[in-house]
Amino acid sequence: MSALTNTSSIISQLLELLGADKVSTNTSVCDAHSHGEAYHGANMPEAVIFAESTQDVSAVLKLCHAHRVPVVAFGAGTSVEGHVTPPAHSISLDLSRMVDILEVNSPDLDCRVQAGITRQALNTFLRDTGLFFPVDPGGEATLGGMCATRASGTAAVRYGTMKENVLGLTVVMANGEVIQTGGRVRKSSTGYDLTSLFIGSEGTLGIITEVQLRLHGVPEQISAAVCQFDRLDDAVTTATEIIQMGIPIARVELLDDVQMEACIAFSSLTEFQPLTTLFFEFAGAPAAVSEQIALTESIALDNNGRSFSWADTQDERNRLWKARHNAYWAIKAKSTGKQVISTDCIVPISLLTDLITGVRQDIEQSGLYAAILGHVGDGNFHTLIVTEDTQEGYQQALDLDRKIVARALALGGSCSGEHGVGLGKLEFLETEHGSGALSVMRAVKAAFDPHNILNPGKLLPAGPVFEG
Numbered sequence: 481m482s483a484l485t486n487t488s489s490i491i492s493q494l495l496e497l498l499g500a501d502k503v504s505t506n507t508s509v510c511d512a513h514s515h516g517e518a519y520h521g522a523n524m525p526e527a528v529i530f531a532e533s534t535q536d537v538s539a540v541l542k543l544c545h546a547h548r549v550p551v552v553a554f555g556a557g558t559s560v561e562g563h564v565t566p567p568a569h570s571i572s573l574d575l576s577r578m579v580d581i582l583e584v585n586s587p588d589l590d591c592r593v594q595a596g597i598t599r600q601a602l603n604t605f606l607r608d609t610g611l612f613f614p615v616d617p618g619g620e621a622t623l624g625g626m627c628a629t630r631a632s633g634t635a636a637v638r639y640g641t642m643k644e645n646v647l648g649l650t651v652v653m654a655n656g657e658v659i660q661t662g663g664r665v666r667k668s669s670t671g672y673d674l675t676s677l678f679i680g681s682e683g684t685l686g687i688i689t690e691v692q693l694r695l696h697g698v699p700e701q702i703s704a705a706v707c708q709f710d711r712l713d714d715a716v717t718t719a720t721e722i723i724q725m726g727i728p729i730a731r732v733e734l735l736d737d738v739q740m741e742a743c744i745a746f747s748s749l750t751e752f753q754p755l756t757t758l759f760f761e762f763a764g765a766p767a768a769v770s771e772q773i774a775l776t777e778s779i780a781l782d783n784n785g786r787s788f789s790w791a792d793t794q795d796e797r798n799r800l801w802k803a804r805h806n807a808y809w810a811i812k813a814k815s816t817g818k819q820v821i822s823t824d825c826i827v828p829i830s831l832l833t834d835l836i837t838g839v840r841q842d843i844e845q846s847g848l849y850a851a852i853l854g855h856v857g858d859g860n861f862h863t864l865i866v867t868e869d870t871q872e873g874y875q876q877a878l879d880l881d882r883k884i885v886a887r888a889l890a891l892g893g894s895c896s897g898e899h900g901v902g903l904g905k906l907e908f909l910e911t912e913h914g915s916g917a918l919s920v921m922r923a924v925k926a927a928f929d930p931h932n933i934l935n936p937g938k939l940l941p942a943g944p945v946f947e948g
């Protein structure tokens with residue numbers, strides 16, 4: 481039977497099994513699942529399945545496994561490297577209806593949620609408990625998608641990424657079998673760490689249906705500040721020295737002058753100049769916060785920072801961080817009719833100033849309009865490259881991205897600190913990990929998904945498999 485006939489027969493069986501409410505072949509629904517928030521080409525799935533339970537996911541995978549039909553898990557579709565672009569004759573498995581909060585264990589600071597809930601919805605639910613979940617990628621992402629991309633965000637410098645904040649998972653394997661990984665305890669030294677293996681696996685090893693998360697207490701005091709700089713390297717050095725001094729800063733985000741100009745216009749930040757800027761957040765007991773602020777201010781002033789502007793009320797803080805989270809949309813708004821490509825790389829923090837100043841020169845040489853912003857406290861930043869919406873335009877942007885990645889890898893960094901591989905970063909994996917490590921990764925993939933039905937073609941470039 482051809483792949484297409486296989487998929488058509490599966491769709492009829494899924495309709496019978498799950499009902500018409502959960503299976504759609506509608507063109508606009510398929511179109512909405514044909515791509516993520518990325519420049520990689522779109523491709524329509526044959527159908528979209530809206531799972532409502534682990535059992536639904538298991539039923540879909542059992543059928544697709546038996547008939548060798550590819551399945552692409554879809555959370556909110558905010559990933560930026562082509563992760564959710566369906567291959568030919570595949571099914572998109574949407575988890576966004578799985579939004580239940582299954583338990584909140586306040587005394588142990590943990591909770592269990594279904595994979596389709598967004599981080600914003602979880603935090604709204606937790607608002608009166610004194611607890612919160614800190615990992616905050618910019619988009620309205622789902623917890624399942626965040627696990628699958630090993631996401632982080634502005635608060636990772638203090639609270640870590642998804643890797644540090646997931647205690648356990650329920651996962652449906654390629655053949656439909658349901659397994660549990662990890663648990664509720666803070667540590668365990670038993671068995672292989674399957675939870676970590678699924679975190680960052682981009683839907684290629686199993687479909688996550690439930691997530692056990694670590695929660696954190698809302699700090700007693702939170703203060704936010706902004707400091708502007710005339711020079712990019714002074715701002716990056718300030719962030720680096722804050723981390724090297726061990727100041728437990730809650731957030732430290734860089735926006736270069738290009739990004740700041742766009743944010744001022746998009747988010748009405750009219751009190752600021754279009755200069756390179758650091759956004760800071762300090763959190764903890766009042767005395768500790770005062771100490772962190774004093775140390776940070778003195779480091780910034782020593783590096784030629786201008787005076788600090790303070791956001792003391794929650795409304796002012798929300799306004800600042802919303803503007804930071806809208807940075808991508810601010811550049812998009814300035815670039816009507818063009819494409820915005822978001823790159824992502826990371827280096828050890830002591831090398832960040834060298835890398836970012838080098839990348840600024842690369843941007844100038846390219847002649848492209850591009851902004852630099854990022855989670856500099858982790859050594860991680862993005863370049864938002866604006867390009868003509870043509871093949872030539874893409875090529876120019878990709879050439880610049882390749883230069884940026886080459887600089888990061890030469891400094892012992894990674895081609896992605898948080899966005900992941902998808903399709904966009906495949907070409908860099910061998911240089912970053914080496915052929916031996918890649919062949920072991922392919923052996924893991926073959927063991928978990930022997931018929932290669934789970935998001936095929938993503939995360940791993942083709943090549944030899946480790947055979948021992």
Ligand SMILES: Cc1cc2nc3c(=O)[nH]c(=O)nc-3n(C[C@H](O)[C@H](O)[C@H](O)COP(=O)(O)OP(=O)(O)OC[C@H]3O[C@@H](n4cnc5c(N)ncnc54)[C@H](O)[C@@H]3O)c2cc1C
Nearest residue numbers: 555556557558559563618621622624625626628632683688
């Ligand atoms: C404006 C903007 C800002 C962003 N900022 C950040 C940032 O600061 N930090 C960051 O880390 N990312 C950032 N991102 C990227 C994106 O938000 C993250 O990658 C996010 O984790 C994706 O979640 P999602 O629910 O949208 O997943 P999707 O895009 O739907 O899926 C992503 C991948 O996970 C797989 N997947 C989804 N759900 C599951 C599941 N339940 N089980 C198994 N696999 C699954 C998919 O198959 C796909 O491979 C940003 C994106 C945008 C548009």
